[in-house]
Amino acid sequence: MSSAVYYVSFKLKVGASVPDFLLAAETLNNEFISKQKGYVSWEQVVDGETWADLITFESIDDLKSFKEISKNPTELALNFYSFINLNSCKEQHFTVERSYQQPKTT
DSSP states (O other), X not given: OOOEEEEEEEEEOTTOOHHHHHHHHHHHHHHTGGGSXXXXXXXXXXXXXXXXXXXXXXXXXXXXXXXXXXXXXXHHHHHHHTTEEEEEEEEEEEEOOOOOOOOOOO
């Protein structure tokens, strides 16, 4: 079964503190997201004012389960969302067709 990536792009609210946002993300990851079934990783990327979260799960079913659980956000999630301009969010789900990695040298 292929892994799956939950992709969400967004902008922060005007005046949001990036260090505080990143701390809220780290706390949410460590105390909630990383404990979900099939969780692999969460990468946060930024280009100017546009941020994106790429959360990888072992399967599309694990990703869908995470999305279902997330419909009732925890206090940690609400704190994380408080930094985000929710009107700017765009989300997609991807199934990993193929993955390339740096070859290991011996």
